[in-house]
Amino acid sequence: MHSLESVHALDTLLNSLHTQKANLLHQLEQIDADIAAAGRKRAKICNDAALVSKLPPELLSHIFLLCQKDKPAFRLIATRVCSRWRDLAVGTRMLWTDIRISLAHYLHVQSGLDKMETYLSRSGPSSLFDVRLDIDDVLDYAPFLKLIANHIERCSHLSVSVLAVSVRQRTSAACLLFREHLELLWAPHLSHLSLHVDSGDGYEITMCGTPSILKAGAPSLSHLQLTGYATGLQPPISGGITTLYLDGMYMTSLTVLEYRDMLATNRCLVNLSLQWFAIDSSMSTDSRTVELPMLRSLRIRTEEGYSGSNEALLNALPLSRLESLILYDFDDLFSFEFPNVKDLSLYNCEFLMDQTVIEQLVLAFPSIIRLTLELYSGPFLYAALSILGEPMTWPKLRTLCVKELDIIDDSDDFSALSRLVQARSRVNSPLDFLYLDNSSHRRAVDILRALGTPTKIICTDIYPAPWPPGSDMNYYDNFWED
Template sequence: MSFPKMKRSERRPLSLTRSFFNFVKLDFSFDSKRRSSSKTETKPKMRLPSEFMSKPMSKSPPPRSRKSSEISRPYPIHHSSRKAQISRRISALPPELLAHIFVLGSEDDSMFPVTVSHVCSSWRWLTLSTPSLWRRVCLDDRTDMWKERIRRAKACSLDIQLSSRIYRDVESGRLVRHQVLDFYNVHWYMHVANPWIHRWRTLEIVFHDYAPWLWNAALAECCSKYPYLSAPALEELVLFHPHNDDTKEFLLFGGRAPRLRRVALNGIRLLWLPSLFGNITVLDYTHHGFTVGSTAVIEILSMLGVSNRLSELRITFPSRMRPVPVSSTNLYPVSLPYLSRLILRVQTADIPVELLLVSTHLTVPSLRSLHLLDDTRALSSFPGLHAFLRTFRKPERLASLRVEGGWYDFRLMRKWVGRLSGLARFVVKDGLGRERVLVGGVRPRTASGPAYRREG
C-alpha cells in the first residue's frame, strides 16, 4: 500500500525536546564510562543545535554503575528522593490497631497467631504481648503446643474447642475429616484444658461419629464432685453429638455458671438448674430422644420455665424418635416474655406431636420473628399443619414470617396470615428451593387477609 507523501511546505522541522535530550545525554555518558578502560578509543563529542545551547537545562544526577545482571532492566531517568519511594507500611500502624487486626484474624484461623509471630521481630514482640491472641485452643495431638499457647494467654479467658470436624477441601472439593476421636484421645486432649476451667470463656465439643463413652471422657472433670468447681467466666456452651447413646444426665460445673448466655445442645441430657441456665438468652436445642411423648414435652417445658429470659429459641426433634400417643393433660403453659425470635425445625415426614404440644403451650407476647423450617424439603404440606395453625397462639406483634416445605399450604396459611395485622415480611420457600418474598400492608384490605405483592 502506498502512502501519500507530504509536501515540502507541510513537513515539520526536526526539533529535540528537553526530555529526549536528557535521555540521550544520560545514555551517552553511561556508554562512555563503560568504554573508558580502553585507551585506544576516544570519547565522542556530541554537537547540539544552537537553540538548545542558549536555554538553561536542569542538571541530571550522575549515572550509577550497574551490574551485568541489571543491564536488561530499564534505567530510571529521574531519580526521586528516598522519602517518595517509601510507601506507607503496615508497621506504621499503631500497635493497638495492629494487635486488634491480629485478634480478628485468629478467630478464623487458629494457627494465625503462629504465622504472624514468625514474620519479623517487631510482630513477634507484639504477638507475645497480646494475651487475647492466644486464647483459642483447638485440642488435638499437638498437646505441647496448646500448653504453650495457654501459657502465652496469661490471665486471659480461653476458648476451648474439641471437634472431629469435617470440612470441604478447596482444591479437590471432597469432604475431609479433621480427626477421628475415641474415648482415649478425647480424655487425653481434655486433660490439657481441664485445669483451667475457671478461665473458660467458650466450650465447644462436636462429635460427628459414633464412639462409646465420648461424653464421659470429655466431661469427666466438668462433672466432678469437687465442691469449688465452677465456670465463672463461661459465656457460650456448644455440645453436639447426634449419635450419642448414653442416657446419663450430666451436671456441669457444680451447677454454677453465672455468665452463661448462649447454649447449643444436640444429643446430650443435662440437669437443668437455674444457677446454670437461668440467665441464658439464646438456646438452640435438639432433643436427645431418650424421652418421648408427654415425658419429653414436660421435660422441655420445665427447661423453658427455668430459662424464661430467652430472646431467641430454636427447637428440633430428631428423626430417630419413635411415635407414641401423647396426652395433653398435666401440661401447663410457659411464658417467655422476652422471646423475640422462634424457630421450629422438622426433620420428619410430619410435624412431631411433641413439637406441636411444646409450641402450643408457649406464651410469647414479644415475638417478632417466626421461622418454620423443613429439612425434608417436602413438596406437599404436612398432615398436621391444620392442627398446628388452629392451636398455635397467633403473636400479635409478629413482623416476620418464614415458611419452608411442608409448613406451607396456600389456603390454610392465607387465612392464618390474614389475621396478623402487623406482618411486614412473609417469605415462602418450596421443596425445590425456590423462594418468594411477600410484603404485606399494615392493615388488611379484605377480611381474608392483606393484599400481597411480590418483592423485586
C-alpha cells in the same frame, strides 16, 4: 625400602590435604555464618527503616488484633515476618485466646494438644479464651478435656463436637468423658456452652433431671446447646440462659409436664430452638402457657412420621411475644395466632400447598415484614401475596427470600414471582428486596429486573441465616441436616 618411603610421604601429604580441607570447610562455615549474621543485620536495618516499624508497639499490637478478625491465621503469619513482629505477636495475649482444633486422624492428636497448650500459655493467666474442638473420628480427646478443665476458670466459650461415632459403647464413652472432666467444675466466666455427640445406632436416652456437668456452677452461662446424645447431659440450672438449643432426636418422649418444667427453669429465654422433640400429650389436659416473658425468637423442626404432638410443642409457649419464627417440616398451623411475628421462615412445610391453610397463614401472621420460603412454596402463596385491591395481603411485607426454586420442574414459580413483584408495586406496597439463591437468581434476574419495579433483586447464599437472628456465633448447628 624406596616403596615404603613413598607410601609414608603420600600418607603425610594426604593428612595435610585433609587438614587443609577441614580448615577450608570450617572457614566456609564461618563465612556462611558471617553472611547470615550480616543478612540479619541488613534486614533489621531495612525493617527499622520501614514506616510500619515507626509505629509504637501498642498501636502495632492493636493492628494485629484487627487483622486477626479477618484472617484467623494472621497470628502465625506475624510470628514469621521478623523477630520484632514475632516477639510482639507472642506477647499480644489476645491473639491467642481463640483456640480452634479439628481432629480427623490420630496423627493430629499430639500436634493439636501442643497447639492448645501453646495458645493457653501465650494467652496468659488472666485473659478469657474460647475453645472450639471438632473430633471427626474415634480419637482420644480426653487430654483436651483435661487441659480445658484445668483452665476452665477463664474459659468464656466452649464448643465440642464429637462426630462420626458409630457404636453405642463409643457414644456412651463420649458422654462419660464430658461428665468425668466437667462434672464438678466451677466456670465463672463461661457464657457459651455447646456440646454435640453424634451417632448412628439410634438408641434412646433420657434427659437427666439433676445437673451432671458444671455442678459447682456457671453463673455467666447465657447460650446453651446440647445436641445429639449430649442432650442427656444436664447442666446446672441457670437463671441467665437467654439462648437454648436442644435436640430430641435420640430422646424418649417427654410428657407435657416434663416439657413444661424444662422450659420453666429458663425464664430469661430470648431464643429457643427445638428439633425432633416428641411430646406425649395423651395424659395431660394442661394448656397453660409457661411464663417466658422475654422469648422473642423460636425455631422448631419436626420430621416425617413424627409421633409426638406438634400442637403441644407450641401450646406451652407465649406465642404472642414472638418476633421471629422458623418452622421446618411442620405439618399444621393449628389455630394459633402470632400477632407480633415480623420475620417468618417456612422450610419444607407441605401445608403451603393447601389453599385453605394459606388463608389461615395470612390471618395468623398479620405483622410480617420478612418472609423466607424453601421447597413446596407453591403458587398459592405467591397468589395470596399479590392480591390486588384492599386490604393488601401483608401490607408491611418488604423482604421476600425464596430458595431452591431450581428443584421445581415447571416455570409456575417464576411467573408467579413476576406477578407478585408487579402487583405489589402497582398498589404502592412494593417489596424492597427479593432474595434468590444462586441458581434461581441466574434463571430469573433478567426477567424480574425487566419489570421496572423498585424491588432490588439480590443473590443470596442458599444456606439459612445464622441463628439466633443477627448472631455471629460459630458453632455446630445440626438443625438443617437431613
